[in-house]
Every structure is written in structure tokens, then in C-alpha cells.
Amino acid sequence: MNNFDFCTPTNYVFGRDTELRAGELAAACLGNKILLCFGGHSAKASGLLDRVETSLRAAGVEFVEFGDIKPNPTDDRVYEGIDLCRRENASGILAVGGGSVIDTAKAIAGGVPYSGDFWDFWAGKAVMTEAMPVGVVLTIAAAGSEGSGNSVITKIDGGKKVSLRTNVLRPRFSILNPALTETLPAYQTACGIVDMMAHIMERYFSNTRDCELTDRLCEGALKAIVDLAPRVMADPADYQARANLMWAGTVAHNGILGVGREEDWTSHAMEHELSALYGVAHGAGLSVVFPAWLDYVAQFNSDKIEQFGRRVFGVESSAEAIAALRTFNRAIGMPITLAELGITDPDIPLLVSNLHDTKGPLIGNFCPTDPSASEKIYRLML
Amino acid sequence: MNNFDFCTPTNYVFGRDTELRAGELAAACLGNKILLCFGGHSAKASGLLDRVETSLRAAGVEFVEFGDIKPNPTDDRVYEGIDLCRRENASGILAVGGGSVIDTAKAIAGGVPYSGDFWDFWAGKAVMTEAMPVGVVLTIAAAGSEGSGNSVITKIDGGKKVSLRTNVLRPRFSILNPALTETLPAYQTACGIVDMMAHIMERYFSNTRDCELTDRLCEGALKAIVDLAPRVMADPADYQARANLMWAGTVAHNGILGVGREEDWTSHAMEHELSALYGVAHGAGLSVVFPAWLDYVAQFNSDKIEQFGRRVFGVESSAEAIAALRTFNRAIGMPITLAELGITDPDIPLLVSNLHDTKGPLIGNFCPTDPSASEKIYRLML
Numbered sequence: 001m002n003n004f005d006f007c008t009p010t011n012y013v014f015g016r017d018t019e020l021r022a023g024e025l026a027a028a029c030l031g032n033k034i035l036l037c038f039g040g041h042s043a044k045a046s047g048l049l050d051r052v053e054t055s056l057r058a059a060g061v062e063f064v065e066f067g068d069i070k071p072n073p074t075d076d077r078v079y080e081g082i083d084l085c086r087r088e089n090a091s092g093i094l095a096v097g098g099g100s101v102i103d104t105a106k107a108i109a110g111g112v113p114y115s116g117d118f119w120d121f122w123a124g125k126a127v128m129t130e131a132m133p134v135g136v137v138l139t140i141a142a143a144g145s146e147g148s149g150n151s152v153i154t155k156i157d158g159g160k161k162v163s164l165r166t167n168v169l170r171p172r173f174s175i176l177n178p179a180l181t182e183t184l185p186a187y188q189t190a191c192g193i194v195d196m197m198a199h200i201m202e203r204y205f206s207n208t209r210d211c212e213l214t215d216r217l218c219e220g221a222l223k224a225i226v227d228l229a230p231r232v233m234a235d236p237a238d239y240q241a242r243a244n245l246m247w248a249g250t251v252a253h254n255g256i257l258g259v260g261r262e263e264d265w266t267s268h269a270m271e272h273e274l275s276a277l278y279g280v281a282h283g284a285g286l287s288v289v290f291p292a293w294l295d296y297v298a299q300f301n302s303d304k305i306e307q308f309g310r311r312v313f314g315v316e317s318s319a320e321a322i323a324a325l326r327t328f329n330r331a332i333g334m335p336i337t338l339a340e341l342g343i344t345d346p347d348i349p350l351l352v353s354n355l356h357d358t359k360g361p362l363i364g365n366f367c368p369t370d371p372s373a374s375e376k377i378y379r380l381m382l
Numbered sequence: 383m384n385n386f387d388f389c390t391p392t393n394y395v396f397g398r399d400t401e402l403r404a405g406e407l408a409a410a411c412l413g414n415k416i417l418l419c420f421g422g423h424s425a426k427a428s429g430l431l432d433r434v435e436t437s438l439r440a441a442g443v444e445f446v447e448f449g450d451i452k453p454n455p456t457d458d459r460v461y462e463g464i465d466l467c468r469r470e471n472a473s474g475i476l477a478v479g480g481g482s483v484i485d486t487a488k489a490i491a492g493g494v495p496y497s498g499d500f501w502d503f504w505a506g507k508a509v510m511t512e513a514m515p516v517g518v519v520l521t522i523a524a525a526g527s528e529g530s531g532n533s534v535i536t537k538i539d540g541g542k543k544v545s546l547r548t549n550v551l552r553p554r555f556s557i558l559n560p561a562l563t564e565t566l567p568a569y570q571t572a573c574g575i576v577d578m579m580a581h582i583m584e585r586y587f588s589n590t591r592d593c594e595l596t597d598r599l600c601e602g603a604l605k606a607i608v609d610l611a612p613r614v615m616a617d618p619a620d621y622q623a624r625a626n627l628m629w630a631g632t633v634a635h636n637g638i639l640g641v642g643r644e645e646d647w648t649s650h651a652m653e654h655e656l657s658a659l660y661g662v663a664h665g666a667g668l669s670v671v672f673p674a675w676l677d678y679v680a681q682f683n684s685d686k687i688e689q690f691g692r693r694v695f696g697v698e699s700s701a702e703a704i705a706a707l708r709t710f711n712r713a714i715g716m717p718i719t720l721a722e723l724g725i726t727d728p729d730i731p732l733l734v735s736n737l738h739d740t741k742g743p744l745i746g747n748f749c750p751t752d753p754s755a756s757e758k759i760y761r762l763m764l
Binding site for chain 2: 225228
């Protein structure tokens, strides 16, 4: 184990009807005038936004709506949100939605008190030291942004999708009502499952030795997800399976499963390029990328993949472990090739050059990946 | 899964030499005048207290020493500490030690801003709403108090050992340097291992259904501890095994392994009576109590014990699971009978009446225990 600092100050408020506490929590943590961020049609159509707004009014919290935040969120909406917060003199931000809404809310929160361009933080030109407080009402179990200090934003100019991680952006509270996820389309549910597993595996596949405890926690979480996934795919209204998966999505990414070790994140970087170039859903992209990355790294570093196979899927070899992961992904309706992802003629040289333009000549830690290796990994997705 | 609120705001600062950051962290979180709590001889003799005090001075933090806090800490020292804090106008408390020192520091922290008797909170006569900030430099991996809002104090008058749990008492930061535990005597190390396993098992043995994720995390943590324990017993200076165990002790008790479920805590209650009457070490007491409690409840509720056996020890029946736990405890040098604990002629009727005087007619949730059942369980320890 390496030395580490770890703090998750987010107050998780979990269970049925917890969105009715949005007003009380916002009043306590976000101040009396908030930007209310949400995504598309469903938050309104489902009645969720109404319930949240009623709760805010009852608690005496004023709000300004900021809706229509799209998947793979872009910098233009962040600038717009920063302007709106400043104009309205907002004291905090409440995100009602999934990862895209939360990540946008966080980026706005970091941008408002900063005199420069918010993108400086994402570009590594400045270090964020303060942000407006953010609260969350989560509607999709996937991105883990409700428990993390991460925010992934795409800069429209150049199409770069960049992730920032800072404790300053950890939400003050996150309301997690699993029932809100019961109406998600099956494809989106499956994308979320792949994403949360990837968040664990990016941490699990590490060369840092002597992390027995965290390894066991990662394996336990993965095993639980693998067992629960078929239940929600078979019965989308299985509240208890939804509840376990929603909490798994938070635990997967709030940092507890990565303490004291080098993490990897190559697969996420490779997927971000697929999303940026072809507009695919992040989870579906990861379903294709992660097994291909494992195929490649298994040549050099197979022990941990064997351990993963043994403890999560009950198989013996690294090849069987990767096959089991692909079988699992396919069983929940996810693609495992670029063609199945709808990318029939991928421009691999462009993907590779975009990837290394963004991330530098070597990516990841488990088996550092240069452009030649990246090209091989993308080809393994064909 | 039941609804839950969960928040662990403690900043964990983990690894080698981290006690050198005590000053920086105290200045940021505890204010500029602190009560410095510690236990017996070893904190001074080891040089740890010197290093902490040097770090405090360098950060401009004044301190008042408050030492000689004993195991199974008592209310008299809490009153004394409260008076001292008020007299010195302290802004915070730093605990350098294990569970007893931390629990005393927390009780003082809760008592200082309260106009009544601090024991009101432990007696359930008042609800704590504020406390002075507490920081920790941990020296023993066991009690988990460094990550919890719990504090166990014994009232000398009547000998009652009572536990309070409130988020108000969660430490602001906890410095965890595993190297500090390398010099612990083997017996104390083993007591710590039993205690942290018990903290997990008190949460794990629950009738709340549909907690697959948390079950898997509990089992993973237990399995890791079972695998790591022989390493530190064989080589007390195995830093990496110490590191995993220290972090396990924190994770075991900071609440993450109990979310969304009813917990039990019968074994702790039964052990507290043994400690109070016979002055035994808490972990050694738990080593005797927990398997006996499992023997008793297995008659009524064996499925979860079988699952525990299968997933932690790789055995099939509940009887084999309990036998495996006893074998493990004995292998690390812990007692498994009252006689081995040095209690050759236990006053079981008195233990039972003290227990139910403190806890009421029914104890625990997994298999609620009345006085007749408690007597049977104590007899299973003979």
C-alpha cells in the first residue's frame, strides 16, 4: 500500500422517497438561492422535478432552472451556467440527473468563483481551490459522480473530453432513491452496470503490491454487481436489486476502492476518444474497450487478471476471465466489438493520435500504453 | 436494503511518517490551542509524542498535555478533561493512542460545549448536537474509533460500560501510520484483529434482506483480515500486513459495512459486561463471546452463518464455520473459553443481570436475546 489521503465528506441520503428531502438538504448545505440543473425530458415527465421543486419551495429555497443538459456534456453549457449563477447571485447548485448533469453542475460550481476561464482547471493550467457547494438527486446508477470529486467535460473546440478529479468538487449531499432508476431503458441500465464495473477495474488492475484488503473489497463489489445485473435486466422494477446497484455505483467511484494504490484509467481514456469521435454511450464504449485492453495487457501482466477471474467469475486462466467478462457484457445486451457499437469503419489512426494528443505518449500504469500499443488495442475491438 | 443516511467526513491521512503532519492538520482543523490526549508510557517512550509535539509547535499550535488515559476508559477522566479544556480555553482535541484515548477525547469534546453532565448523552437523556473538533494519531489497529462517531465510556459508579454513536463525534482527521503498530505486543495485536472482525460481524449478521453488495464487502474484508493476521503474528514488523490491517480496522467500523441494514451488537454488549466485571481486554473477551453467540443463534438462524463459512473460511456448514472462527482465534493466540480468559469461576447470573439492566429485556436483532438466552450463551463460553 502506498501512503494516501482520503476523505468522502458527501452525505449520502439513500432510499425510497428521499428526493422529498431535497429542500431540507439544500437549505442546510447550498444556501437560499440555487441553480437547479437537470437533463432532458424525463426529469419533468416523471414528476421528479416537480417533487424536488415543491420540496425546495417548502424549505424556502429559491431556484433558477437550468435544463436540457445533454449526455457527454460540453463546455458551452458550463459557460452559460457560470454566467447564470453570477447574474442570479446563486449560493449553490443542485443537480437532478445522472453523470452528465452532475459533471456540468460541478464544472459550473468550480467556475463561478474563478476569475479566469473554467477550462484552465481541466487543461491543467490552474488548480481549483474553491467551488460553490453542489448537491445531487441521482437518477442513473452509473457514473459515480454523486460520490466523487470528478467531472468530465468535452471542449467543443477540438472535441477533447477531459476528466478533472479534485476533492473540492465532491458533492455536499447526494440523494439516492433507487426507485428513480426503475424506469430507465434496459440499454441505459446496462451501460451503467458496465461503467460502474469499469470504475472498479480501473482501480483494481494495479501494480501496487500488498493491497489485499482493497483487492478483496473490489472483488466483492464486482461479484455483487455480476450477480445483481441479471436481476435488473430481467425485472427493471426489482427495487432491491436496483438499490444494491445504485449503491455499488457510488462505492465504485467515491475512492474507497482505490486508496493506497496506483490506478490505471487507460480504458476510460480510450473510450473517451470513441465517445468524442463517434458519439457512443460511455458504458457501451467501455463494454468494447475494457476486454480488448485486458486481451492486450494479459500478454505482459496476467497474474492479476487470473486473480480477477478466479475471485469474480470462478474461472482459472486470464483468457477465461476475459471471456467471462465479454460473456457477461453480451448477456446484459452490451456490444463487445466496434461493429456492434455501430462503428463499422473506425479511423484507428485518428483515435490513436487524438488519444495520445490528449494523454501524452504513455497512458496508464498497469501496462503503460504507447501509440503502437494503443493501435493494437483498438484493433482488438474489431 | 433499508433507507439510510451515511457520511464519513473524516480525512484519513494514511502511511509512513504521517504523524509529522499532525501540526499542519491540527492548525487547519482543531484551532490554535488543543488538549493533547494520550495513554501510558509507550507514546512517550517510543518518541511518538515528541514527534507530534514538535510538529504542533512548528505549526504554531499550543497544546496542554492530558495523559495516562487507561484502557476501558472511565468517566472520571472525562470530567477532568472537560474542566481542563474549559480552563485552558482549548479550541480542539488531539488524541494520540488507541480506542481508549480516542473515546475519552470524544467524550470530552462532546462535554465541553454542554452545560449539563456529559453522561446525559451516554445515558440517553440528551442528544448531542455539537462537539469540539477532534483529531487522531492512531497507535493501535483495533477499535475503529478513528473513523467512527462512537465512544465507549465506563461510569465508575455502577461499573456500566456504555457506547454512544453520533456523527457529531466523528474525527475531523485521523493520521494512520501502520509503522506505529509494529511494536505492539502480540497479544494486543491479536486482540485488535478479533475486535475489527467483530465490528464487521456485528453488522454482517443481520436479518435485513437484499444487502448483497454490503455482504460481499463484509466478506471481502473478513477474508483479507483472516489471510493477513498470520503474517503480522509471524512477523510483527511486516509493514504491509500492518498497513492492510490498520485500514481494515478503520473500514470495519466507520459505517460503510453497515449501511442499509439492521445491525446486531449482542456480542459487544455481552463482552462489555465481562470487561466491566473482570477487567479483561475487549478483543480477548470478544474472542470468547462471538463464537459462543454464534453457537447459540445457529440453532435458529443458520443460513447467514453458512454463507459466512462458505465465503470467508471455505467450509460448508454453520458448525464448521464457527469451528473455523475458533481455530482462527486460537491460532493467533486468543482465548476461546472463559477459563482461558482467566475467569475460572464466572458469576453468570450477575453477568446476565448486569447485561439486561444495561440493555433491557431483549438484546440484538439477528436473534433477539432474553435473559434465559443470555445465560445459555454465557454457559457456552465455559
